Amino acid sequence: MISxxxxxxxxxxxxxxxxxxRGSRYFIVATASNGAEALVAIEEHDPxxxxxxxxxxxxDGLATLQELRNRGDQRPVILLTADLNDQIFLALIKAGANGVMLKDGAEERLITCLDAVHDGQHWIEPELVGRAMSLTADGLPAGPLSTLAPRExxxxxxxxxxxxxxxxAEALGISEGTVKVHLHSIYHKLDIRSRTGLAIIVNSANS
Structure with missing residues:
Protein backbone atom coordinates (compact mmCIF):
# COMPACT_ATOMS: atom_id res chain seq x y z
CA MET A 1 0.00 0.00 0.00
CA ILE A 2 1.15 3.51 -0.85
CA SER A 3 0.49 6.32 1.62
CA ARG A 22 -10.68 3.17 -1.69
CA GLY A 23 -9.91 -0.30 -3.00
CA SER A 24 -6.77 0.84 -4.83
CA ARG A 25 -3.16 0.43 -3.77
CA TYR A 26 -3.26 3.97 -2.32
CA PHE A 27 -4.58 4.98 1.09
CA ILE A 28 -4.99 8.30 2.89
CA VAL A 29 -2.55 8.41 5.79
CA ALA A 30 -3.42 11.99 6.79
CA THR A 31 -5.49 15.00 5.77
CA ALA A 32 -5.05 18.75 6.19
CA SER A 33 -7.20 21.80 5.54
CA ASN A 34 -4.40 24.20 4.62
CA GLY A 35 -0.74 24.30 3.68
CA ALA A 36 0.56 25.00 7.16
CA GLU A 37 -1.25 21.93 8.50
CA ALA A 38 0.00 19.92 5.53
CA LEU A 39 3.64 20.68 6.33
CA VAL A 40 3.17 19.51 9.91
CA ALA A 41 1.33 16.37 8.79
CA ILE A 42 4.01 15.55 6.23
CA GLU A 43 6.66 15.69 8.94
CA GLU A 44 4.56 13.50 11.23
CA HIS A 45 3.24 10.88 8.79
CA ASP A 46 5.90 10.89 6.02
CA PRO A 47 3.50 10.09 3.13
CA ASP A 60 -1.75 27.85 -0.53
CA GLY A 61 -0.63 24.86 -2.58
CA LEU A 62 2.09 26.69 -4.49
CA ALA A 63 3.64 28.15 -1.34
CA THR A 64 3.47 24.74 0.35
CA LEU A 65 5.20 23.09 -2.60
CA GLN A 66 7.88 25.78 -2.64
CA GLU A 67 8.50 25.35 1.09
CA LEU A 68 8.82 21.58 0.71
CA ARG A 69 11.36 21.96 -2.08
CA ASN A 70 13.27 24.62 -0.15
CA ARG A 71 13.57 22.10 2.68
CA GLY A 72 15.07 19.62 0.25
CA ASP A 73 11.95 17.45 0.29
CA GLN A 74 11.64 15.94 -3.18
CA ARG A 75 8.74 13.56 -2.56
CA PRO A 76 6.13 13.60 -5.38
CA VAL A 77 3.55 16.38 -5.10
CA ILE A 78 0.37 16.71 -7.16
CA LEU A 79 -1.56 19.99 -7.31
CA LEU A 80 -5.34 19.84 -7.56
CA THR A 81 -7.22 22.92 -8.74
CA ALA A 82 -10.59 24.06 -10.09
CA ASP A 83 -8.95 26.49 -12.51
CA LEU A 84 -5.49 27.73 -13.33
CA ASN A 85 -4.06 30.77 -15.00
CA ASP A 86 -0.94 30.61 -17.11
CA GLN A 87 1.39 32.41 -14.68
CA ILE A 88 0.50 30.15 -11.76
CA PHE A 89 0.81 27.08 -13.96
CA LEU A 90 4.34 28.02 -14.98
CA ALA A 91 5.17 28.81 -11.35
CA LEU A 92 4.04 25.31 -10.36
CA ILE A 93 6.22 23.76 -13.03
CA LYS A 94 9.24 25.80 -11.98
CA ALA A 95 8.61 24.95 -8.33
CA GLY A 96 8.82 21.24 -9.09
CA ALA A 97 5.24 19.97 -9.19
CA ASN A 98 5.11 16.33 -10.26
CA GLY A 99 1.49 16.50 -11.29
CA VAL A 100 -1.15 19.13 -12.02
CA MET A 101 -4.78 18.03 -12.17
CA LEU A 102 -8.04 19.90 -12.69
CA LYS A 103 -10.79 19.02 -10.22
CA ASP A 104 -13.37 18.71 -12.98
CA GLY A 105 -13.42 15.01 -13.82
CA ALA A 106 -10.49 14.25 -11.50
CA GLU A 107 -12.22 11.16 -10.13
CA GLU A 108 -11.71 9.51 -13.52
CA ARG A 109 -8.00 10.35 -13.80
CA LEU A 110 -6.66 10.48 -10.26
CA ILE A 111 -5.42 6.88 -10.10
CA THR A 112 -3.75 7.25 -13.51
CA CYS A 113 -2.04 10.42 -12.29
CA LEU A 114 -0.90 8.80 -9.04
CA ASP A 115 0.42 5.74 -10.89
CA ALA A 116 2.45 7.89 -13.27
CA VAL A 117 3.89 10.09 -10.54
CA HIS A 118 4.69 7.14 -8.27
CA ASP A 119 6.56 5.53 -11.18
CA GLY A 120 8.78 8.61 -11.47
CA GLN A 121 6.95 10.30 -14.33
CA HIS A 122 5.23 13.68 -14.45
CA TRP A 123 1.51 13.97 -15.14
CA ILE A 124 -0.17 17.14 -16.34
CA GLU A 125 -3.64 17.64 -17.76
CA PRO A 126 -3.29 17.43 -21.57
CA GLU A 127 -5.09 20.73 -22.06
CA LEU A 128 -2.67 22.44 -19.68
CA VAL A 129 0.33 21.11 -21.58
CA GLY A 130 -1.18 22.55 -24.74
CA ARG A 131 -1.56 25.95 -23.08
CA ALA A 132 1.98 25.89 -21.74
CA MET A 133 3.41 25.07 -25.14
CA SER A 134 1.98 28.35 -26.47
CA LEU A 135 3.45 30.44 -23.66
CA THR A 136 6.74 32.23 -23.34
CA ALA A 137 8.23 30.95 -20.10
CA ASP A 138 7.75 33.95 -17.85
CA GLY A 139 10.90 34.91 -16.00
CA LEU A 140 13.21 33.05 -18.38
CA PRO A 141 15.44 34.93 -20.80
CA ALA A 142 14.65 34.89 -24.52
CA GLY A 143 15.98 31.72 -26.06
CA PRO A 144 16.76 30.10 -22.67
CA LEU A 145 18.25 26.98 -24.27
CA SER A 146 20.99 29.12 -25.81
CA THR A 147 22.48 29.46 -22.32
CA LEU A 148 23.16 25.71 -22.22
CA ALA A 149 26.38 24.01 -23.28
CA PRO A 150 26.12 21.89 -26.48
CA ARG A 151 25.91 18.59 -24.59
CA GLU A 152 23.33 20.06 -22.23
CA ALA A 169 22.66 7.80 -21.78
CA GLU A 170 22.48 5.09 -24.44
CA ALA A 171 21.66 7.56 -27.22
CA LEU A 172 24.56 9.87 -26.33
CA GLY A 173 27.06 7.18 -25.35
CA ILE A 174 27.48 8.50 -21.81
CA SER A 175 26.73 7.11 -18.37
CA GLU A 176 23.39 7.61 -16.64
CA GLY A 177 25.27 9.42 -13.87
CA THR A 178 26.61 11.91 -16.40
CA VAL A 179 23.07 12.50 -17.66
CA LYS A 180 22.01 13.34 -14.10
CA VAL A 181 24.92 15.78 -13.76
CA HIS A 182 23.89 17.52 -16.99
CA LEU A 183 20.28 17.70 -15.84
CA HIS A 184 21.30 19.24 -12.52
CA SER A 185 23.24 21.92 -14.41
CA ILE A 186 20.33 22.51 -16.82
CA TYR A 187 17.82 22.90 -13.99
CA HIS A 188 20.12 25.39 -12.27
CA LYS A 189 20.69 27.47 -15.41
CA LEU A 190 17.00 27.58 -16.36
CA ASP A 191 15.74 27.98 -12.77
CA ILE A 192 13.45 24.96 -12.97
CA ARG A 193 13.04 21.90 -10.78
CA SER A 194 11.58 19.17 -12.96
CA ARG A 195 11.74 17.27 -16.24
CA THR A 196 8.26 18.53 -17.04
CA GLY A 197 9.40 22.13 -16.85
CA LEU A 198 12.36 21.35 -19.09
CA ALA A 199 10.21 19.49 -21.61
CA ILE A 200 7.78 22.39 -21.81
CA ILE A 201 10.61 24.88 -22.44
CA VAL A 202 12.21 22.64 -25.07
CA ASN A 203 8.96 22.03 -26.91
CA SER A 204 7.94 25.70 -26.66
CA ALA A 205 11.28 26.69 -28.18
CA ASN A 206 10.73 24.26 -31.05
CA SER A 207 7.12 25.22 -31.73
Missing part, protein backbone atom coordinates in the same frame (compact mmCIF):
# COMPACT_ATOMS: atom_id res chain seq x y z
CA UNK A 4 -1.04 9.61 0.45
CA UNK A 5 -1.63 12.93 2.20
CA UNK A 6 -4.45 15.14 0.90
CA UNK A 7 -4.62 18.84 1.79
CA UNK A 8 -7.78 20.74 0.80
CA UNK A 9 -9.82 23.26 2.70
CA UNK A 10 -13.07 21.56 1.62
CA UNK A 11 -13.95 18.42 3.58
CA UNK A 12 -16.09 17.28 0.64
CA UNK A 13 -13.04 17.16 -1.65
CA UNK A 14 -10.96 15.33 0.95
CA UNK A 15 -13.72 12.75 1.35
CA UNK A 16 -14.07 12.47 -2.41
CA UNK A 17 -10.38 11.74 -2.91
CA UNK A 18 -10.49 9.14 -0.16
CA UNK A 19 -13.51 7.50 -1.82
CA UNK A 20 -11.74 7.37 -5.21
CA UNK A 21 -8.68 5.74 -3.65
CA UNK A 48 4.85 8.68 -0.11
CA UNK A 49 2.72 11.06 -2.21
CA UNK A 50 1.18 14.46 -1.45
CA UNK A 51 -1.92 15.99 -3.04
CA UNK A 52 -2.35 19.73 -2.47
CA UNK A 53 -5.27 21.96 -3.35
CA UNK A 54 -3.90 25.03 -5.09
CA UNK A 55 -6.11 27.53 -3.27
CA UNK A 56 -6.08 27.12 0.50
CA UNK A 57 -6.00 29.56 3.45
CA UNK A 58 -2.92 29.83 5.65
CA UNK A 59 -0.48 28.87 2.88
CA UNK A 153 21.26 21.12 -25.24
CA UNK A 154 21.39 17.54 -26.54
CA UNK A 155 20.24 16.19 -23.19
CA UNK A 156 17.47 18.81 -23.04
CA UNK A 157 16.30 17.91 -26.55
CA UNK A 158 16.02 14.23 -25.65
CA UNK A 159 14.13 15.05 -22.45
CA UNK A 160 11.75 17.02 -24.65
CA UNK A 161 11.24 13.85 -26.70
CA UNK A 162 10.20 12.01 -23.54
CA UNK A 163 13.32 9.88 -23.09
CA UNK A 164 14.30 8.52 -19.69
CA UNK A 165 17.80 8.99 -18.29
CA UNK A 166 18.86 5.47 -19.27
CA UNK A 167 17.67 6.03 -22.83
CA UNK A 168 19.45 9.38 -23.05
Missing amino acids: VLIADDHAFIRAGVEAVL TLVILDLRMPNM QEVARLVGEGMRNSEI
